[in-house]
Amino acid sequence: MWTLKRKTRGEALFDFLNTLGMVLICFVTVYPIWYVLVNSFNDGTDAMSGGIYWWPRQFSLENFGAVFRSEGIMIAMGITVAKTLVGTVAHVFFTAMVAYAFSRKGLIGGKFYILMGTVTLFFGGGLIPTYLLIRDLHLLDNFLVYIIPVLFSFFDLIIFMTFFREIPEGLEEAARIDGANDWSIFLRVVLPVSMPVLATIALFHGVYQWNDYFTGMIYINNTDLQPIQTYLYRVVAESSSNQMMAAVPGGVTRSVTSQSIKLATMVVTTAPIVFAYPFLQKYFVKGMMIGSIKG
Amino acid sequence: MERKIETRVSELPSERDGKARKWWRKLLGQRHLQTMALLGVAWMFIFNYIPMYGIIIAFKEYNIVDTIANAPWVGLDHFREFLQDDELGGVIRNTLGISLIKLVIGFPLPIIFALFLNELRSVKFKKTVQTISYLPHFLSWVILGGILATWLADVGIINNMLIGLGLITEPISYLAEPKYFWGIVITSDIWKELGWSAIIYLAAMASVSPEQYEAATMDGAGRFQKMFYVTLPNIRPTIAILFILAVSGVLNSNFDQILVLRNSLNESASNVIDIYVYQTGIQQGRFSYSTAVGLLKSVIALILLLIANGVTKKLNNTSLF
Numbered sequence: 140m141w142t143l144k145r146k147t148r149g150e151a152l153f154d155f156l157n158t159l160g161m162v163l164i165c166f167v168t169v170y171p172i173w174y175v176l177v178n179s180f181n182d183g184t185d186a187m188s189g190g191i192y193w194w195p196r197q198f199s200l201e202n203f204g205a206v207f208r209s210e211g212i213m214i215a216m217g218i219t220v221a222k223t224l225v226g227t228v229a230h231v232f233f234t235a236m237v238a239y240a241f242s243r244k245g246l247i248g249g250k251f252y253i254l255m256g257t258v259t260l261f262f263g264g265g266l267i268p269t270y271l272l273i274r275d276l277h278l279l280d281n282f283l284v285y286i287i288p289v290l291f292s293f294f295d296l297i298i299f300m301t302f303f304r305e306i307p308e309g310l311e312e313a314a315r316i317d318g319a320n321d322w323s324i325f326l327r328v329v330l331p332v333s334m335p336v337l338a339t340i341a342l343f344h345g346v347y348q349w350n351d352y353f354t355g356m357i358y359i360n361n362t363d364l365q366p367i368q369t370y371l372y373r374v375v376a377e378s379s380s381n382q383m384m385a386a387v388p389g390g391v392t393r394s395v396t397s398q399s400i401k402l403a404t405m406v407v408t409t410a411p412i413v414f415a416y417p418f419l420q421k422y423f424v425k426g427m428m429i430g431s432i433k434g
Numbered sequence: 435m436e437r438k439i440e441t442r443v444s445e446l447p448s449e450r451d452g453k454a455r456k457w458w459r460k461l462l463g464q465r466h467l468q469t470m471a472l473l474g475v476a477w478m479f480i481f482n483y484i485p486m487y488g489i490i491i492a493f494k495e496y497n498i499v500d501t502i503a504n505a506p507w508v509g510l511d512h513f514r515e516f517l518q519d520d521e522l523g524g525v526i527r528n529t530l531g532i533s534l535i536k537l538v539i540g541f542p543l544p545i546i547f548a549l550f551l552n553e554l555r556s557v558k559f560k561k562t563v564q565t566i567s568y569l570p571h572f573l574s575w576v577i578l579g580g581i582l583a584t585w586l587a588d589v590g591i592i593n594n595m596l597i598g599l600g601l602i603t604e605p606i607s608y609l610a611e612p613k614y615f616w617g618i619v620i621t622s623d624i625w626k627e628l629g630w631s632a633i634i635y636l637a638a639m640a641s642v643s644p645e646q647y648e649a650a651t652m653d654g655a656g657r658f659q660k661m662f663y664v665t666l667p668n669i670r671p672t673i674a675i676l677f678i679l680a681v682s683g684v685l686n687s688n689f690d691q692i693l694v695l696r697n698s699l700n701e702s703a704s705n706v707i708d709i710y711v712y713q714t715g716i717q718q719g720r721f722s723y724s725t726a727v728g729l730l731k732s733v734i735a736l737i738l739l740l741i742a743n744g745v746t747k748k749l750n751n752t753s754l755f
Contacts, residue, residue: 153657157550158559164547165566168629171581172569174591178584189589237474240467247461247468252475259478261736264485265728267715271491271502272484291477321466350574353690357716368576375580375694398584405580412572420565 172409179203179406183399201394202403211362212370212404218355219366219408222285223348230344231337233290238299239325256293273358284358285348285366295340302336303329338422349412367408374401492726498719505722512726521705529706532616533684540624541680544631545673549661551632552639564636567629579694582622583609609695612703619695619704623688634676638669674752682739685731707731 178186182197190196206212241252264272269288278284306329314328330337355369362370461468487502492512494505516522547567554560570578585591586608593605608614642665650660687706696704705713707727715724739754747753 150657153553154555157553160550161554161559161563164628165563168566168570168625171585171625172573175581175584187589189591189594192591233473233477236470237477240471240474243464243467245460246464246471247457248471252471255475255478255483259482261739262486262732263482264488265725265732266711267721267725267728268485268488268491269481270716271488271721272481276480288481291474291481293478296474321464321470325470346572350572350576352574352576353693368574371580372576372694375576375583401580402584405577409573409577413569416569416572417565420568 175402176406179399179402181399182394183396184394186399187396199394202399203407205395205400206403206407209400212367214363215365215367215370216407218282218364219349219368222282222366223345226286226289226348227341227345229286229290230292230295231341234292234295234340235299235330235333235337236325237291238296239303239329240321241296242300242303256296259293270357279358280361280364282364285351285354288354289344289347292344295344298340299333299336302333306332335422338419342419342422346412367404371401371404371408374404489725489729491722492729494722496722496725498721508722512723513730515723516727516730521710524702524705525707525710528703529685529687529708532619532687532706535616535620536623537680537684539620540627541677543624544628545635545669547628548632548635548639549665551636552665553657553661564629564632567632569629570626571630573626575688575690575694578622578626578691582618582695586618609697610699612700615695615700615703619688619691622695623691634672635669638672639665642668670750671752674746674750675754678739678742678746678754681742682735684738685735 174192177193177195178191179202180198180200181191181195182199183202185197240246241249241256243249246252263269273279273284273288276287278287310328310332311324314324319327350368352366352368352372355365356372359365359369491502491505493507493509494502495508495511496502496505551560551563554563587593588605588607592608593602596602597605606614608618646664646668647660650664655663685707687708689708689712692704692706692709693712696709708731711724711728711731714720714727718724743753743755
């Protein structure tokens, strides 16, 4: 048997180097995040002299204290949580509903509807015409701008349709004989058996909602409506760290600097994604497969 | 019940009349489904098709207080203005420069990563590496911009290390100097997306039958030969499709990324077409001009997609559509 043959020296060397390379890639991936983490748990003034690579030198929770005491940051966090929850539920429900209708055989106009959606995959109005539309719909400085313009996605619809088409027809027939109409079939039969695909799309859209800073940047002027990512963008990209200090009651204390608050805010913003990540990762890999077959 | 109605309908004297009635009856039967579908169609009409109509301001002199329909036509004036603009050269150079380097380096790397990942013998270790490598994909560019700014700061880890090694004497402000910008953009993009882009290739590799590898082993093929002669040919269709998409996206700089990393000091290297559209449109309020530039970009991207699709179809027998 060939498979039972002992590894040759070349094979062993290959395996060793390959494993080493992969460990190195993992290190390069994780370390930049780790570096931010340990620095955020270090005394801010002390961290300014640099050299904190593996573990906090002067452990301190003051940076996080400052973040949680800052009203501006907490409001922005609240907006992010609200837009992620509302936006994801609305997007998943609406897109799944349309996908269910589009996936039914014999839907009058079905081919035309799908053609209409396919066009949008290749061509769009672009930045300014979209901006003008949002303005005309009175969505500027309105929380709904985070929800309605991304309520639907034709790309996600394709993933849903692929899944819905594989649901055994018998399930639906049985419900129909019991007198269920299309709404109750969608709600009580189709949705409950589609949990894997619902979770996948919810994950993707949730991450989008959580990470999106651009919407808050161009459509929102009222700082009480901006999400945390937009808030951070203004701090990071416009490097107006002073603005951040202004948001902290009492301003600079001895141990907190604008840089250390920035790091703590980044950690607080990223933590939910990192914590949710191991639980959700089985779903997105599956979702990527469905998407890649179609897309 | 259903069938009984059908027979009765087809027995009607006028065939056409019957057909129409059947159609109406069917429509009535799917009124719930049609409601669901039309809600989606209405959304697409408003949020996809009205902005497409809005593109006509590229050929008009749109004024913020006016309506799109009332704005006077100016033909191709905005396109002409763009083609004569002093910034045009820089915009094209930055857009194509960044994209082409991303294409040359960033496109093959996930394939190579996937090939080597596929060679790992321990399934558990492979899963762990995969999980870790996907993680950066889920971080926002704002966070990554913050991480980069921390790393590249005057007292950041990069400067500290280089000074420690005696390679430089003064700290370098990397994000303030145009000559480092492309390197930063390309490296950070690879860091963020390497693992994620490899998923599709790994999926394609998983479907290669073990017999092919066994046969290659019989023939005395080593690990590299198997990677090259068995795995790679099997994932060629996947590579072809992703290549089409990559080529058609060369005008799409990573807008989210560049918007975070650019500043007034590195502008000469960071002003790509999407940033230019954003600046002229949103920041300067030149709505018509900005739309014209954006339209030009979309049309060229569409043509590139068709060309890439055609070429790959000829060479490889694989295509997107």
